[in-house]
Amino acid sequence: MHTLKRSALLATLLLAALAARAAEFTVGAELPLTGSLARVGAGMHEGVMVAAEVFNRANGKHKIKIVTVDDESAPAKAIAAVEKLAGMGAVAITGGYGSNNIAPASSTADKLGLVYITSGGVDDSLVAAGRRNFFRINNTAGYEKAALGLFGDMKVKGVSIVYSTKDATSDLARSVGKALAAQGVKVAEHPFDPAITDFKPIVNKIRLQDRPDAVFMVGYENDYVGILRAARVLKPQVKAMVGVWSLATPKMAAEFPDLMPNVYGTALLPYPATFTGADGKAFADTYRQLYKKEPDYLGQFGYVQSMLLFEAIARAADKGTVAKGGIAEELRRTDRDTLIGRVQFAANGDNVHFSHRMGQHQGKNIVIVWPPQHATGKMAYPAVPW
Amino acid sequence: MTELVLQALYSGVLAGGAYALVALGLALVFGTMRVINLAHGELVLLAAYVAYTVESRLGASPLAAIPAALALVCAAAAAVHFVVARIHVDREINSLIATFGIGVILTNTMLLVWSADVRSTSSPWLQEAVVAGPLFAMRGELVSFGASLLLMGALWWWLAKTWHGRAVRAVAGNRDAAQLMGVAPGRAELVAFLVAGMLAACAGVALYSVGVIQPALGAALTVKAFVITVLAGVGSIPGVLLGAVLLGVAEALTVTLASSALQELAGMGLFLLVLFVLPNGLLGATARRG
Numbered sequence A: 001m002h003t004l005k006r007s008a009l010l011a012t013l014l015l016a017a018l019a020a021r022a023a024e025f026t027v028g029a030e031l032p033l034t035g036s037l038a039r040v041g042a043g044m045h046e047g048v049m050v051a052a053e054v055f056n057r058a059n060g061k062h063k064i065k066i067v068t069v070d071d072e073s074a075p076a077k078a079i080a081a082v083e084k085l086a087g088m089g090a091v092a093i094t095g096g097y098g099s100n101n102i103a104p105a106s107s108t109a110d111k112l113g114l115v116y117i118t119s120g121g122v123d124d125s126l127v128a129a130g131r132r133n134f135f136r137i138n139n140t141a142g143y144e145k146a147a148l149g150l151f152g153d154m155k156v157k158g159v160s161i162v163y164s165t166k167d168a169t170s171d172l173a174r175s176v177g178k179a180l181a182a183q184g185v186k187v188a189e190h191p192f193d194p195a196i197t198d199f200k201p202i203v204n205k206i207r208l209q210d211r212p213d214a215v216f217m218v219g220y221e222n223d224y225v226g227i228l229r230a231a232r233v234l235k236p237q238v239k240a241m242v243g244v245w246s247l248a249t250p251k252m253a254a255e256f257p258d259l260m261p262n263v264y265g266t267a268l269l270p271y272p273a274t275f276t277g278a279d280g281k282a283f284a285d286t287y288r289q290l291y292k293k294e295p296d297y298l299g300q301f302g303y304v305q306s307m308l309l310f311e312a313i314a315r316a317a318d319k320g321t322v323a324k325g326g327i328a329e330e331l332r333r334t335d336r337d338t339l340i341g342r343v344q345f346a347a348n349g350d351n352v353h354f355s356h357r358m359g360q361h362q363g364k365n366i367v368i369v370w371p372p373q374h375a376t377g378k379m380a381y382p383a384v385p386w
Numbered sequence B: 001m002t003e004l005v006l007q008a009l010y011s012g013v014l015a016g017g018a019y020a021l022v023a024l025g026l027a028l029v030f031g032t033m034r035v036i037n038l039a040h041g042e043l044v045l046l047a048a049y050v051a052y053t054v055e056s057r058l059g060a061s062p063l064a065a066i067p068a069a070l071a072l073v074c075a076a077a078a079a080v081h082f083v084v085a086r087i088h089v090d091r092e093i094n095s096l097i098a099t100f101g102i103g104v105i106l107t108n109t110m111l112l113v114w115s116a117d118v119r120s121t122s123s124p125w126l127q128e129a130v131v132a133g134p135l136f137a138m139r140g141e142l143v144s145f146g147a148s149l150l151l152m153g154a155l156w157w158w159l160a161k162t163w164h165g166r167a168v169r170a171v172a173g174n175r176d177a178a179q180l181m182g183v184a185p186g187r188a189e190l191v192a193f194l195v196a197g198m199l200a201a202c203a204g205v206a207l208y209s210v211g212v213i214q215p216a217l218g219a220a221l222t223v224k225a226f227v228i229t230v231l232a233g234v235g236s237i238p239g240v241l242l243g244a245v246l247l248g249v250a251e252a253l254t255v256t257l258a259s260s261a262l263q264e265l266a267g268m269g270l271f272l273l274v275l276f277v278l279p280n281g282l283l284g285a286t287a288r289r290g
Helices: A002-021 A038-058 A075-087 A099-111 A140-154 A167-182 A200-210 A221-234 A250-255 A278-291 A297-319 A326-333 B002-033 B040-058 B062-085 B091-114 B139-161 B163-173 B175-180 B185-210 B217-232 B237-257 B260-277 B284-289
Strands: A024-031 A063-070 A092-095 A115-118 A134-136 A158-164 A186-192 A214-218 A240-243 A264-266 A335-338 A341-344 A358-362 A365-370 B129-132 B135-138
Touching: A024 A038, A024 A075, A024 A297, A038 A063, A038 A092, A038 A278, A038 A297, A063 A075, A075 A099, A092 A099, A092 A297, A099 A115, A099 A134, A099 A167, A115 A297, A115 A326, A134 A297, A140 A167, A140 A214, A140 A240, A140 A264, A140 A358, A140 A365, A158 A167, A158 A200, A167 A186, A167 A214, A186 A200, A186 B260, A200 A221, A200 B002, A200 B237, A214 A221, A221 A240, A221 B129, A221 B135, A278 A297, A297 A326, A297 A335, B002 B040, B002 B135, B002 B139, B002 B163, B002 B185, B002 B217, B002 B237, B040 B062, B040 B091, B040 B185, B040 B217, B062 B091, B062 B185, B091 B217, B129 B139, B135 B139, B139 B163, B139 B185, B139 B237, B163 B175, B163 B185, B175 B185, B217 B237, B217 B260, B237 B260
Parallel strands: A024 A063, A024 A092, A092 A115, A115 A134, A158 A186, A158 A214, A214 A240, A240 A264
Antiparallel strands: A264 A358, A335 A341, A358 A365, B129 B135
16 A cells, blocks of 8 residues: 555656656747738648647647747748747747748848748758758759659650749749750740739740740749630640649649649649658648648648657757757757658758659649659640640 | 731730729829829729639629629728828828728738639630630630720710719819819719729729739739829820830730840839820820810
């Protein structure tokens, strides 16, 4: 009896001691929830919230509390958002969308000694600026690999690249153009102002002057719709319409069923999505439970970056180094398979293993067509939406 | 090359028609009250979202949304007038701030109601290509251009031939003299705002029928409308059409003959050039004499 009482007392003391060491960490989510990037910001925010939910459910010891501040798609507001989050006791920042917003926001975080992790900016200057606490899980190189891989499989001889003059889109377009030209592919570049609404003059130049095998679109959802609609009117004799982010998504298939058939875009998952691992299932189930819809790639990126951050916070907390730069240290030690593939950060904070996949709208589904080891179907080529 | 230039001119003229439709309401209010309604683009966008709702919920053509868009946008325009009319000190500057604030409220309301997703018509009829020899256009663009011409004619007729139209012109010309002649300036201003709301409603439905909409688009529409209004010359309805078409053609030719990246720059270049050579705008001086 005495032994039982002693054991109970010991267990109570142990639990009390553990409870005393357990902590709730505030993590700041700085994202555009209004303004021109609201759509993508909201999508990524969903992934952040799913990660917090999954982490808190699985991790009995440490808890994560997300505090979100809208940066209104504006660089100055992004700086203010990070400063506000620091003032609210955030130990790190997850989020950011648009390289123009991420650059000043992450500089501010760096000055405040806060880790900043993102998947929303592919401008290479973000990782070349020497920020010690900056981490990114995707990059231009990963998108470039996917586009070049697909064009290689298509054996294209000419590509017209239509791209928005924003930093991230210009970087990717020029990089792919340079690589294609080096392979002997005839490349024509058509940069356009983000404010442009009528793409017919550009598509007409492609139709009459360039006469390429494929059109490569590097822009955002509204640009893709404009280009595809102009192409549907002018019907250039091309074999494929290829784009990058925000294009091969279930949302685009549902919203623009007439414009999307046979169009290619970067896609991490086929649609309907299939998650095989425990992490993927936890993500998808929680996502559906919280948002009553199918998970998309923005949520997936937001989830991965946030989960890696939360795990680093937990490890640093166990070592008592959260306030001594331990979160950044733990992220630098990260090497793990995630929903977007293997993640390991280089000294500049960039994920060295990132490589995207290419999907194609086929009927109501999205089929992964590149790389071959992840392909879920064959590409329809030549094939265009009209 | 000829084919390219012809298509650029054709696309530019059609785009200009759509620009004119967006700018007409702003030009009318600016001419009457000397108030730059910075929420005008958001009013146009509001109508576009009504068209989206009617199409997506009821499966009807976006054009069927015009009555609902007219009602909602005119109510919103009346609300804007209610705020602006209460500004008696430094009206030109203070109304800018007030309408900018209203624009922000409208943008965020649209964001809450319709989310940040991009929307565009799925009507095959409107998106169908209409081919005339070497020239291509979307049917929606031709409808929009036709509607623009029709509305401009109707507006000209209303301003020239009806009592309310003449009252609006009188207030625009000389508010005090108009009052002495028995015109109630407040009422004339409200009428101008309501007519601007009607034009914005039609412009919004046209915009949804030919383009892509998202909540942040309102500010860009206002800027485009403002550029055209100043380019046209205050108070000139034909000037709005001429300015809008010139802008559309300049943009399209720049894309075709130079670089697509310079499109917006070309528009602003044209704007500055016209203001430098003709400070009253393209038809401003003529209109004043007339």
